[in-house]
Amino acid sequence: MVRFGGTANGVYGSHYATNIGDQDAEIVHPDQQNQGIGTRLMHEIEQAFDHARRFELFTGDRSTRNLYLYGKLGYRAFKRQAISDRVTLVFLEKTGPGS
Numbered sequence: 570m571v572r573f574g575g576t577a578n579g580v581y582g583s584h585y586a587t588n589i590g591d592q593d594a595e596i597v598h599p600d601q602q603n604q605g606i607g608t609r610l611m612h613e614i615e616q617a618f619d620h621a622r623r624f625e626l627f628t629g630d631r632s633t634r635n636l637y638l639y640g641k642l643g644y645r646a647f648k649r650q651a652i653s654d655r656v657t658l659v660f661l662e663k664t665g666p667g668s
Contacts, residue, residue, distance in 0.1 A: 607638050621665035630657040 615624060628635040630649065636659065644661035651657045 602634075608642065611638070611642055615665070618665065620667040622668040623665050624663045625660065626662075627658045627660045630659050 615621075618624070624644070626639065626644065628639070630636075639661050642663070644663045646659050647662050648660040649657055650660070
């Protein structure tokens with residue numbers, strides 16, 4: 570959890586399996602978005618798994634802000650999966666420092 574001024578501004582969940590750091594969730598409070606908190610959270614995740622060979626995450630194909638942030642941080646799409654007529658997930662990956 571990231572706190573500024575005593576307020577919870579962002580949270581994330583992640584896990585490590587078979588040399589891959591998977592980000593389960595990254596959530597920044599809507600009032601706190603576009604202030605670098607998501608970038609800080611991602612850097613914290615990557616530092617926590619500094620032995621990972623690869624990082625992997627996914628987001629919806631309409632989540633343009635997320636896709637922009639992840640692209641800015643070096644993530645590249647490697648798979649798309651339609652889960653309904655309205656929702657397609659984009660899977661992204663980034664080489665980790667352990668590779």
